[in-house]
Each structure stands twice: as structure tokens, then as C-alpha cells.
Amino acid sequence: MRITRVVKFSSNPTVADTVFIERIKSRVKHWRKSCKDSSTKLDEALVRSLKKIVLGSEEYGSRPCMNIDVCSERQVELVLEMLEEFSDDLVPLIIPAKGGATQAVRVVLTSSKEDMVLFQNELQDLKEERNKKVRGFREVIDLISASQRPVVSHNSLNDFTFIHSKFLAPLPPNVDEFLCSLHSVFPHVINVQQLMKEIRPLRNVTNIPTAISYLKDHFFAPMDVEILQQDAVSERKIHGHDVLRISLLFAKLCSILQIAPIQADSKKLVTALEDYANILYPFSASPQESTDGEIRIGTNNTRKVSCKHLVFLWGFKHGMTAGMLKSLIQGSHDIFSEEFDLRLVDRSCAIVLFWKPGLSETFLNVMNSEEISGSLRELVSEGLRAASYGIYKKVCSLGIWEIDLAESLEKALEESDCLQNTHSEANSVDVHWFSDSTIKLDDL
Template structure:
């Protein structure tokens, strides 16, 4: 935990202006990366990541939450918050991915921002040639109004192939590839392998001998055609070749090892659609020079193939390989997208997700948690507003240096947010007296100051608060915490009922409401009731389930359809993926599924009991 001294707030004077006080409408130079310049950019960003201390990332995604309750809320536990973020990550795609390697030295930030224009999935190009699908959200409609060319984006966007997709694309091309990394096996071959090797060796020798024994004749073309038909020989760039069919990867390995004994042949792997090896192609060369020429051509072809299937995942691999701290804003949502699209499928639980993510990014710093150390910034959810507040309240001159100059007529709209994250991070470190360079040092005491804010994936927690098992915040701006067991969800009340009206109706209607409680609307269909005294929620739920001890407005509301459930029902709805348009519908469906499961278990238990009664043999009766 980091102890933050009382902050001395000072307003900036006009004569203290530096390059930090730039025109708010001025835009930084962000390199826009598309398919045509992606390959060249990889080398540049690799060098910048290697020479920088941090890597900031920012995403722009398709889609929008279809229901208010699908958003991560303060009353969500880490598990339910992750399930909501997982749902969004698996439903939507990433349009823009901004990456900014940067270094902080005192008040100087040197940044190299890149904005990658991505196209989600190569296979969608044929299915969705128009931009109508992507324009369904407010953010994308705004982009369209700004003149963004969606058709150009679809054609020029970089694919973010996963490893599985990359393999699928290569297999679809079905191009023979050079057999590599083959070493002579030192183990004794089995009897089956020995027979197989002898048969293949004899076949290759006879094929070479027959092909080379040619006699000049006016009918040579016909003879060659007949020879090709009989021997199964074709030509590969005017060189003869034949296929050796194999039944397994082991057989393919045996064939490739065997062909190393022949100095004038080159083995190629012929893949099948399923990804396995279908055959080994034997290409016959005329000389050592001809063999070298063929090998160079094959390597060039492979490089061209790699370029065709290159995707943005290579950038993620570069960041991961550097092991540099990753700086983000709103870690849970963005990181689930990064993991889902570029690392692997999302695991079912938040603990598995955190373990998997740390294998790729050992240290993730969310500036949102640094902001919460400064009281007034707890309520801020906008980066420019946070930067403006720090400028006005603290003397934090930050000089943003972006060495790259903008190209003429270059679009600089996209990717600005990632530079703002770098600036905000530097300002917060300055205010909180944290030395960013300490992360790269060997001084554990200094480094722990920033590491205390790392790898916190709950969007509403802070590093300065000790977590309490089972306790959550209810309102974003309230420091009070409550156990999940003291929360009750209410739905089925009249339309357009405000939280205040609902609270007044509940007061004096049951003994549970004689003590302090709060009511807030989750959406138009459902409210959450917070009992600040332990045990009252259970008392109230028992009353609702038994329809007893009700009076006044509560009895009337129940007769009109009021329903109640504890936090576990809400958690179960998220676990089961029941993402209805309203929370009330999701809770109704969850309870219905639960009742059906209970009834099924009851019938099974009754059936088992009947079977046991009927078929049990009493030994005393024998």
C-alpha cells in the first residue's frame, strides 16, 4: 500500500506556461497504420518498445451495451464484473488499437504513438461488404459523420488473426512448404518403419533412375507423357516431382529423414485441409546450383505467405515479449478484449483470467486507480477532465515530446486517447510523488510504490483500500461497503416509479425497513435495496417467500407482481449468460430455470427412492 501525503494544491499562474499548455484543440502526431504500411511499421515499433519504459494502449470497439445493467456496476463483485466484461469482449470487435511506447524522465515524456486500423476477422470481408452493421452504434455513427470511410477501412484494415485463424488460413492455401528442423532420429526404427523405409527408398531410387534414363527420339514428348502417367510424375517449376502419401505425422517425419540421403532432391510438406500432413512431395533437382535456387525460391514464397497472414497479434506478441509495464485506462474491459482477440479465448472465471493475462503482461497499471488516490478525481470518468483538473489544482508541468512529425494530409483523429493516457499517467505520478523510473530499477522499496497500483482489475477498487471478502461498494461516490448478503433485488413494481417513491412505499411496510436502508434503480425494471444492518435482508426475503407478515403498501405491491431475490440470483444470471434486455426479465428467467432444475432433481430423487424400495432384497426374508 502506498501512503500519500496531504497534497499541497496550487493553481498555475499564467507566467508558468510551458509546452504542456498547448492549445486544447491541437492534435498530436499519431502514425496511422494500415495494411500497406504494417510490415514496415513492425520494425519501428519493435525498436521503440525495446527502448521505452512503458507501453500505453487504448482501444476503440464496435457495439454498445444493449442494456444498462450489462455495464459493470459498483455493486458487482470481481466475478460478476468479469462476466460482464467477458460478455462484451466476445460480442464486439476492435476497430482501432492505439499503442504508445513511452519514457518518463522527470517532467519530460517521450512518446511514439501508433494507431492500428483493424479489420475484425478476415472471413467477415466476404460476409459483410457494407458498413451498415458497423454504423449501428453511436460512436461509429459519429465516425461516419466525421467523414470516416468504412469501405476503405474494410479493405485497408489489418487482420487480427489469432493463432488458430492463422493456421486455418495457411491450411486453406494448401501450398507445399519446405520441410524444416528435421534431425536424424537416433532411436532404432520399428519393424513397420523398417519395411516402410525400404519400400520408399526403393521407390525413390527407381523413380530417379527411370526419369534420368531418357533416350532421344522424335516421339520423346509422347514417351515423357507416358512416363509421367505411369510414374505419377509432375513438374514443379520445370523440375520433376512425385508425391509420397503418408498416413500420419510420424510417417511424414520418417520420409523426410530418408530423403536427406539423396543430395539431389528437396522434400516439401503437402498439407491437408484439416492441418495434418497429406503427403511428402519429392522434387528432383539437376545440380547443386539448381537445388540452391529452388531452396531460395521456397523461402521467398514462405515469406510472402507469412506476409499474407500477418495480423495485429504480432504487435501484441512484441509487447508481451518485452515484459514492459502496460498502462491503460479502464483495465478490465480493455484487457478482456485484448485477451479474447489476440491471446486466447476467455476462461470462465476471473482468477483464471488473471493468471492467463499475467503470463502475457506481468504488470498492468490502470491510471484509473491512481486517480482515485486524489479525492475529487474519484468521481471523474473522463481523461481530459482529469488532466484539466490536475493542471488547475497542482503544479505538474509535463512536456510531451513526440519525435515523429505528421505526414501531409495524414489523419490524426484516431489514437489521440493513448497519448492522453501517457500524459495523465505522468501527471499522476508527479502529484503522488511516484518515480516511474523506479519500476526499471533494482530498488524494491522505490519500485513498490508504483507496483502497488498494478494488476488491479476491479474497476471500482483502489490500491489504498484493503479488500474485505464478500464486501462491495454500492455507489461509486460512497466509501461505505456492504456484504453481498445484505442486498436484495426488487422488480415487478409499477412503471416509472422513482427510487425515492419506492423507498417511501417500503418504509413502515415491514419490520426490516424500520432500520436504515437505501434504494437505487439498476434499470427501469429493477431496484436494489441495501440493508445496512446485518440479517435484515434474510428476514425480508423469508417474508416475501412465505407471503406472511405483510401489511400496507408491501402487501398491495406483492399482489400486483412484486418479486424479490438475493444477490446469488443476480450472480447466477451472469454465470448462466442470461443477458436479457431488462434485469427483471433475466432474474425471472433465472428463477424459472432454478425452479425447473429443483423440480427435476426432486423427480430424480423420488424415482431413485422408488426403485430402491421396490428392488431392495431383505436378507432376513430369505
């Protein structure tokens, strides 16, 4: 609630305005007279309660009050202007709605001029106390902004529109101006939902505990935070638990994707994390999007391709995304001047799909040739390895499963008869190629 300031209308009141204000004025007079009538104090408690219900009378602390519902800001100003007639003992207060508009005008009756002064002082003290709380959190925002450190969030657009409107400035008229204003305060905003998209089963997961549970079951990330379990009702009120969960989820995702959020010698984001920063635009939810805590995998566009066109790659630098790796190898050899696609299987291994028949065999021959040259030779010297789909089939048949697929493929290559059966096993198999940046082993 806030203390009101009366603004006189320059325009003449309409018939509807006149009817509305006369009705409210009559109601206020009747309520005020009833409250001042000393004879009502002798009534029985039941009678007094019934009169309060009929008159709409309530209490604000120890003082009588009544609420006047309004439908527009014009009605608010009409009510405030009308209440000027009773300014000797009535104090109007604004009751705001959630959206920032006015829900009602509360009228408080004071017993004397001294009581009115006392009440206004109480209101002023409450206002200053609220301002201190707001300024206190604003100081936190200023400290975060001055540090230039990245801010991690899970529901970025919703969170930062609230923070901007409450602690920075009114929301700008369009999204571009909002983002410009926000980035002047928080230069690096990381939405963990963008990181989650690198792991296909988490693309449409919105429940934080579900995402953490999935990562814990399927990936090795040596970190954990113990969060006391609460019942469903009280848990929603403990926002500190959400902060811990978001922090844990972010740390696990960075560990799995081999991303160090901050460079050791500066406050700048590492290149690998810049791709996920400042993406706050809302996205349309698919019919398969999870809202109840269940993991659901979206049905994206797929194409059936022959496994003869697939090549497994590993030995590249940790932390690379599919886009980064594709850009790296694109200029390494003439083979990649033809159309090809690339998907990550896990943090250690990727699959290259050559759309033109025969290029996969050509690429494998080049990788195994002593005549390899150019930047591809440099990548090989740094540890880049390649194998056909048949090597992966050997991994499956022998059950050579390590934490990273790259280690499994290395062990399969060490088998003495592995290369002899590679092509014969792969020729008759088709796989479904997804449009995601990652692909699951189950899809192979």
C-alpha cells in the first residue's frame, strides 16, 4: 500500500463518472456515520458483526477501514478527489494489484487530528522500511554488476524482467531495448537451459531436480550438494533451495561439457561459454515439452541414412560444441568442401555424416595415409582419430564400454581382427539421423 496524492481532473466528468462517484460517496458517508455513532458500541457482538458485513467495514490495525474496488485508474482518481471532502479524518491508501495497476482504495478512519498525524507517521515509517529493503537488494545488484561476473539463471526472461522492473527501471517498450538495458548492468547472463540443450534428453526438461537426477545417473561429474527434502507445499517457498539446485546443475553441465566458466587471468567468459550467454528470447514450447517433471524427448525431423556414410571422430579438445568442431574440420581438407553434417555423441566423440556416397571411405583412407597434409595433419598430430561404423559395431558386440565412447573405440581398434570385418558388418545397416546437435547411442 502507498500514501496517495490527489490529481485533479482537467476533463469534465461523464455521466458514468457521476453515477459512480455519487454511489461511492453515499456509501462512505453511511459507513463513516456508523463508525462515529457511539450508540452502536452498546450493540451485542453479533449485531456489530452483521453491521460490519453489511457496511463492508474492516479494521486496519486498531482503526476502522473500508475498501473501495475500482476498475480503472480514472476511478481511482475520482475516488481520491471525492475523499478530499472528508480529509479531516479519512486517510486513503492505494492497494496495488500484481500487474502494477490499482486493485482498490482503502479508506482508514482516524479518531482525531492527533490520531491522523500519528497514523501518517506510521505509514511513513513503513514506507521507509520497505525502501530500505529495496535499497538493500539494489546494493547486491550493484555489487554483482561491478564484479562483471556471469549471472546464472534457469528462467532468465521471467527472472530478469522482474528484477529490471523492481530494482532497475520500468520495462522498456520492446525486447531489444530491454536486453540493451539489462546487459549494461549484467554483461553476461547464462541460461542453464541453453547448456541443457547440448544433452539431447534434457532439451525439453524444465524441472531442475529431474535434470540433476538424469545427469547424476548418466554422467560422471564429481560434485554434489545435499539439499534437505521438504514437503511439496513448503519446498516452493524456500527460494534458497532453487539457487542451490541451479548452481549444482550449472556446475555439473560445465563439468560434463568441459567448460571452465571464467578464465584464470581475467573476468572474461571463455569462448566455449560465450555461445550460451545472453540468450533470453522466449522460445515456443513443443507439444512434447515437459512441464510435470518427466523427461520427454522431442520428435525432431529425422532422415534415414546408410551407416556406410558415417565416421566416428574423437581425440579433439574437450569442451568443443558440435558447431565449433564442425568449423574446425571444415577447412582442414578438400573432402569437407562437400556437404557433411556432424553430431556429438558424448563429450569425447562425434559422428560425421557425409551426404555424398564414397566420401566416408575416402576420408578414412586419408586419415590412415602417410601422405596426409595441411591442417588435418596438425589435428591428427594433436590426437584426432577416426573410425567407421563397423568399429562401433565391434564395440557393441564385444561389450567394450568405457566412461567415454572414445576409449571404447580405441580398445576396439586394438582388436586384431577388427579392421577385417569393418566394412562387411556395416553395409546393410541404416540409422536415423536427427536434426539435434547431439545424438544418443540408442539411435545408432
